[in-house]
Amino acid sequence: MYRILREIIRLGRVGDPPPKPGPAGADGVPGYFRHSLAIRQVDAGSCNGCELEINALNGPHYGLENAGFRFSASPRHADVLLVTGPVTRHMAEALRSTYAAMPHPKRVVAVGDCACCGGVFAGSYAVLDGVEAVLPVDLHIPGCPPDPDALLRGLLTAAGEPPLAVEESP
Amino acid sequence: MPSPQLRALGSFRRWAGSAPGWSGRVAAPLWLSLGQAIHGQGGRLMGLWGEDRRAAEGCFLVHGAFLFEQGLLLAEQEVNAARPETPSLAAIFPAANRMERTLYDLLGIRAQGLADQRPWLRHQAWPEDQFPLRADFPGSDLGSAGDDRYAFVPVSGAEVHEIPVGPVHAGTIEPGHFRFQVLGEEVLRLEAHLGYTHKGTERLFQGRDIAGGARLAGRVSGDSTVAYGWVYARAVEQILALTPPPRAQWLRALCLERERLANHLGDLGALGNDAGLAFALTQFSRLKEDFLRDQERYFGHRYLMDRIAPGGVAFDLDAGQCASLREAGRALGLAVARLQEILAEHGGLRDRVVTLGRISPPLAADLGMMGVAGRASGQAWDLRVQFPQSPYDALDVRMALESDGDVAARMAVRFAEITESLRLQDQILDALPAGETLLPVAGLPADGVGAAWVEGWRGEILLWLRMEEGRITRCHPQDPSWTLWPAVEQAALRDIVADFPLINKSFNLNYSGHDL
Numbered sequence: 119m120y121r122i123l124r125e126i127i128r129l130g131r132v133g134d135p136p137p138k139p140g141p142a143g144a145d146g147v148p149g150y151f152r153h154s155l156a157i158r159q160v161d162a163g164s165c166n167g168c169e170l171e172i173n174a175l176n177g178p179h180y181g182l183e184n185a186g187f188r189f190s191a192s193p194r195h196a197d198v199l200l201v202t203g204p205v206t207r208h209m210a211e212a213l214r215s216t217y218a219a220m221p222h223p224k225r226v227v228a229v230g231d232c233a234c235c236g237g238v239f240a241g242s243y244a245v246l247d248g249v250e251a252v253l254p255v256d257l258h259i260p261g262c263p264p265d266p267d268a269l270l271r272g273l274l275t276a277a278g279e280p281p282l283a284v285e286e287s288p
Numbered sequence: 289m290p291s292p293q294l295r296a297l298g299s300f301r302r303w304a305g306s307a308p309g310w311s312g313r314v315a316a317p318l319w320l321s322l323g324q325a326i327h328g329q330g331g332r333l334m335g336l337w338g339e340d341r342r343a344a345e346g347c348f349l350v351h352g353a354f355l356f357e358q359g360l361l362l363a364e365q366e367v368n369a370a371r372p373e374t375p376s377l378a379a380i381f382p383a384a385n386r387m388e389r390t391l392y393d394l395l396g397i398r399a400q401g402l403a404d405q406r407p408w409l410r411h412q413a414w415p416e417d418q419f420p421l422r423a424d425f426p427g428s429d430l431g432s433a434g435d436d437r438y439a440f441v442p443v444s445g446a447e448v449h450e451i452p453v454g455p456v457h458a459g460t461i462e463p464g465h466f467r468f469q470v471l472g473e474e475v476l477r478l479e480a481h482l483g484y485t486h487k488g489t490e491r492l493f494q495g496r497d498i499a500g501g502a503r504l505a506g507r508v509s510g511d512s513t514v515a516y517g518w519v520y521a522r523a524v525e526q527i528l529a530l531t532p533p534p535r536a537q538w539l540r541a542l543c544l545e546r547e548r549l550a551n552h553l554g555d556l557g558a559l560g561n562d563a564g565l566a567f568a569l570t571q572f573s574r575l576k577e578d579f580l581r582d583q584e585r586y587f588g589h590r591y592l593m594d595r596i597a598p599g600g601v602a603f604d605l606d607a608g609q610c611a612s613l614r615e616a617g618r619a620l621g622l623a624v625a626r627l628q629e630i631l632a633e634h635g636g637l638r639d640r641v642v643t644l645g646r647i648s649p650p651l652a653a654d655l656g657m658m659g660v661a662g663r664a665s666g667q668a669w670d671l672r673v674q675f676p677q678s679p680y681d682a683l684d685v686r687m688a689l690e691s692d693g694d695v696a697a698r699m700a701v702r703f704a705e706i707t708e709s710l711r712l713q714d715q716i717l718d719a720l721p722a723g724e725t726l727l728p729v730a731g732l733p734a735d736g737v738g739a740a741w742v743e744g745w746r747g748e749i750l751l752w753l754r755m756e757e758g759r760i761t762r763c764h765p766q767d768p769s770w771t772l773w774p775a776v777e778q779a780a781l782r783d784i785v786a787d788f789p790l791i792n793k794s795f796n797l798n799y800s801g802h803d804l
């Protein structure tokens with residue numbers, strides 16, 4: 119126990135301070151999900167590279183929960199659906215059901231080149247070339263894979279914050 | 289050919305170059321004898337796939353890759369185009385079951401004598417009588433309905449009930465379905481149903497040039513992008529009869545060891561977390577994130593995607609960068625050693641992981657296990673040790689081996705491999721040869737067949753490639769997960785459902801690289 123505590127103290131706070139939620143949007147209307155957003159992630163056939171970055175975002179460097187986000191184990195508690203992968207035909211139905219299980223209001227974020235347009239898998243008989251083929255997409259976060267900073271900026275945008283002034287990380 | 293028993297089976301020729309590999313063609317009646325001979329020598333099936341050669345040779349080919357004590361044996365068998373059938377190897381090598389079902393799903397070649405003829409990778413996306421890897425695949429009538437018809441093997445009994453899990457899971461992980469049959473809390477039977485991430489990767493390879501294929505190979509599985517990038521590059525280089533510069537070979541090994549480190553760090557944190565020790569997740573996540581930032585800084589990509597290129601590597605390190613990496617490696621080694629002690633002393637963690645999800649060494653041998661999970665169950669296979677190819681022949685890798693076969697043993701193998709990979713990183717950085725890092729390959733007349741393997745962080749990865757006039761006509765990547773998934777199903781037996789996430793994580797197998 120003592121050693122665990124010592125390691126926790128040694129680690130201290132790592133990473134960058136979490137981005138501050140900005141004021142309401144330019145039109146003065148606050149976003150739907152300001153300050154608290156539950157995220158449901160669905161892998162719709164990614165190469166798992168995008169999952170690695172989403173998991174990295176959950177680490178101590180990024181202070182995700184300080185910024186008001188948390189991952190939800192169930193779509194029934196989720197505000198935002200984070201989708202990775204080119205949407206394989208084999209996952210399309212599961213993706214639709216996950217979306218259908220989410221309460222309103224809800225938003226869909228396509229993460230990675232694959233989810234945006236099929237990426238390197240575009241044109242295959244087995245994929246639908248991106249999330250848009252199946253669900254209405256509110257936000258695209260391109261990248262292969264997009265790094266945690268890009269993901270965080272995207273989430274803040276999806277949360278209804280105005281386009282971001284997140285401090286650049288070194 | 290190495291053994292007299294095997295010599296009788298056909299005219300196998302040894303590959304040019306230093307890799308211990310043999311290729312040859314056998315007639316269908318000898319296919320099973322070949323399997324038995326390999327098995328009799330303690331060899332394993334690494335992969336099985338087919339190829340539509342009707343235009344070139346008037347037949348289909350079935351390829352088998354076998355690993356035995358002297359190296360890799362690639363055997364191919366001609367299959368009648370009018371009656372595409374092959375004798376099933378599943379009675380000899382259990383891992384063949386799903387590979388042969390896939391052979392039918394993708395190419396319409398039926399495994400004779402295989403009792404289990406359910407589809408494996410095909411759900412409802414394309415009709416049963418169409419085969420995506422045939423040249424004449426119409427690609428019509430495609431659908432995107434869910435697959436609710438898969439016939440799981442039932443277990444009967446008044447008290448038995450079923451728990452379906454997936455394809456979407458509670459965490460941020462890849463999709464797959466698990467069907468538990470349980471008595472109270474105890475798992476009587478577990479069956480996985482995969483294929484959800486099937487992207488048609490193998491067909492996508494066809495028609496690509498060298499560079500296009502490299503980009504795709506690096507995305508067969510994101511967590512193993514270095515390993516796949518390397519086997520692809522080496523297969524291309526084999527076709528071109530080209531040897532990459534020594535410095536490039538050493539830098540490739542540096543990338544591969546770093547990929548192992550990154551994944552092992554992530555897994556150890558996640559394992560602690562699944563056992564209720566959030567402390568481990570935080571600590572290991574921090575170590576991994578610092579490690580990934582170094583990769584971005586010095587290599588140009590957090591996961592080293594596209595760093596390995598046919599002909600060499602697409603980056604270089606200067607002396608200052610090498611020194612920084614060495615320094616960071618030393619600090620990482622100390623931090624991991626501290627955490628290892630803390631985890632070893634943590635009673636709550638030990639209660640969860642010791643004896644959990646056990647695969648005994650004899651069972652592991654039956655299943656043909658290798659990689660991290662195999663070495664945790666006493667299966668001493670590590671291609672870096674047994675068949676070291678440059679630069680591993682100069683590095684003297686020490687294999688991590690445990691015999692308890694439980695979650696604790698799979699953690700112990702990872703800890704040992706972190707230490708070893710850090711030692712190898714030091715050695716590589718010290719002995720890095722000078723010189724160029726990339727030979728031009730664009731526009732070279734690539735024509736022929738190549739194959740390569742490496743010991744990826746999960747286990748051995750194989751890639752087989754045929755190119756004609758600079759274009760890929762067939763590429764088959766084989767992930768160790770094909771062989772290891774059935775072991776997960778065995779490992780969960782007699783434990784309780786609530787322990788499954790921990791058992792599953794201790795294997796951490798691949799979906800994307802398996803579903804292709």
Ligand code: SF4
Binds near residue numbers: 167229232237238261
């Ligand atoms: S965008 Fe890149 S990293 Fe993400 S799933 Fe696609 S290939 Fe993988």
